[in-house]
C-alpha cells in the first residue's frame with residue numbers, strides 16, 4: 001500500500017501546479033448520507049461515482065460502512081446510476097467487485113499512448129485478472145485519479161452521456177475533486193471517514209493536499225475554461 005501511495009505521488013507531483021486549478025469542489029458535504037434522493041433531485045444529478053476508502057468505509061474495510069449502505073440503496077431506488085472509482089491495487093479491485101456486485105467498478109491501464117479500460121460489474125470482468133497481470137508485467141501502469149478520461153469512462157460504463165449531470169464523491173481534493181473538475185462533472189468533498197484507520201503515509205498526503213487546497217484558494221478562483 002505504501003507502493004500505491006508512492007506511485008500516486010510520483011504520477012501526481014509533476015501535475016500539481018496545473019491541478020491547483022482543479023481542487024474546488026462543487027459541494028462540501030459531511031458524509032455519504034448527504035447524497036440523498038432529495039439532494040440529487042434538487043441538483044439534477046443522475047449519476048454518482050463513489051470513491052471507496054474514506055468515503056464509503058474506513059481504510060481497506062471488508063464492507064461498506066453500515067451507516068452508508070441505506071444511502072446507496074435509497075439512490076438506487078430512485079433510479080440514480082452509481083459506480084465505483086478507487087485508486088486501489090489489483091487485489092482490492094477484485095474485492096470491491098464482490099462488495100459492490102451491482103455497480104460498475106472501473107480502472108484503466110496505460111502503456112505509452114495506449115489505454116485499456118477494465119470494468120468489473122455483476123461478476124463480469126471485461127479484461128480479467130490474467131490479462132491485467134500480463135499488461136502490468138509488460139510495463140503498463142495503472143491509471144489513477146486524478147484523471148478526467150478515467151472518470152468519463154466510468155460514466156460511459158453507467159450509460160451516462162452528460163458529465164454535468166454526474167457527481168464524483170470523495171474525501172480527497174487531489175484525486176476525487178480534481179477528477180470531477182477535469183472530467184466536467186460536479187464533485188462533492190467530504191472529510192475522510194474513520195481517518196484514524198489510514199496509514200501514516202496517507203494521512204501525511206491528506207495533510208499535504210489540504211495545504212495545497214489552501215494555496216489554491218489564495219491563488220484565486222478556478223479558471224473558467
Ligand SMILES: [Mg+2]
Nearest residue numbers: 051053054171
Ligand atoms: Mg478516499
